[in-house]
Amino acid sequence: MQRSADRSSRPLRVLVAEDNPTNQALVAALLKQKGHRVTIVGNGRLAADRAVLEPFDLVLMDVQMPEMSGLEATGLIRDHERTAGGHVPIVALTARAMAGDREQCLAAGMDAYVPKPLRAEDLFAAIDSVMAQQRGPSAAATQVLPDKVDRDALLEG
Numbered sequence: 001m002q003r004s005a006d007r008s009s010r011p012l013r014v015l016v017a018e019d020n021p022t023n024q025a026l027v028a029a030l031l032k033q034k035g036h037r038v039t040i041v042g043n044g045r046l047a048a049d050r051a052v053l054e055p056f057d058l059v060l061m062d063v064q065m066p067e068m069s070g071l072e073a074t075g076l077i078r079d080h081e082r083t084a085g086g087h088v089p090i091v092a093l094t095a096r097a098m099a100g101d102r103e104q105c106l107a108a109g110m111d112a113y114v115p116k117p118l119r120a121e122d123l124f125a126a127i128d129s130v131m132a133q134q135r136g137p138s139a140a141a142t143q144v145l146p147d148k149v150d151r152d153a154l155l156e157g
Contacts, residue, residue, distance in 0.1 A: 011034075011035045011036050011037060012031075012036045012037070012057040012058050012127075012131070013036070013037045013039070013055065013056050013057050013058075014031055014036050014037065014038050014039070014056065014057065014058045014059070014060060015039050015041065015047065015050055015051055015054075015056040015058070015059045015060070016028065016031070016038055016039065016040045016041070016059075016060045017040075017041050017042075017043070017044060017046070017047030017059065017060065017061045017062055017065065017070060017073065018040065018042070018060070018062045018065070018093065019042050019043055019062060019065045019066055020062075023062070023093075023116070023118070024040050024042075026118060027060060027093070027118065027123075028040060030120050030123060030124075034124070039054075039056070042065070042066075043065045043066045043067040043068060044061075044065045044066075044067055044068030044069050044070055044072055044073035045067040045068040045073070046067075047059065047061060047065075047068075047070070047073045047077075048068065048072075048073040048076040048077055051073075051077045051080075051088060052076070052077060052080040052084075056088055057088070057089075057131070058088065058089050058090075058091065058127065058130070058131065059077070059088055059089070059090045059091070060090075060091050060093050060123075061073060061074060061090050061091065061092055061093065061110065062092075062093050062094060063092055063093075063094035063096055063101075063105065064094065064095070064096065070092060070094070070110075071104070071105070071108040074090050074108045074109045074110055075108060075109060077090065077109070078109040087134070089111045089112070089130035089131065089133070089134050090109065090110045090111055091110065091111060091112045091113070091114055091123075091126050091127065091130060092105040092110045092112065092113045092114065093114050093116060093118065093123075094113070094114075094115060094116060095115070095116040095117075096115075097115040097116075101113075111130045111133070112126040112129060112130050113126075114126045
């Protein structure tokens with residue numbers, strides 16, 4: 001399991017959107033143990049505002065929060081990305097573990113889903129997974145696509 005930790009050893013700048021102070025402290029402590037920099041906000045509105053104004057490597061988003069749900073905040077972040085470009089991975093952290101909840105989070109634009117009560121190994125497995133997806137396809141696309149895509153042919157079609 002050490003290899004997984006080595007892959008993600010680069011410190012990440014993480015936005016944690018969570019309204020429960022106990023959960024805020026737990027997630028912050030886990031992330032800081034790995035050397036990550038943590039910014040905490042207490043509701044979905046603040047999460048959406050911070051995520052579009054500041055560069056984060058990752059967002060951990062509670063689904064049920066005051067002022068704006070995590071699903072709504074994710075929608076605003078994804079709307080912003082459609083015009084500004086980029087893609088920040090968003091991981092749902094939620095006590096909602098009923099059938100269909102995972103699919104609802106993914107359909108809202110979240111990249112992964114971690115149920116509460118939070119287990120450190122589940123959290124870090126989700127972080128490793130979304131960060132690997134973030135690095136892998138974009139790097140491969142940058143290197144492979146320009147050689148294989150005939151731009152003129154695409155514009156004619």
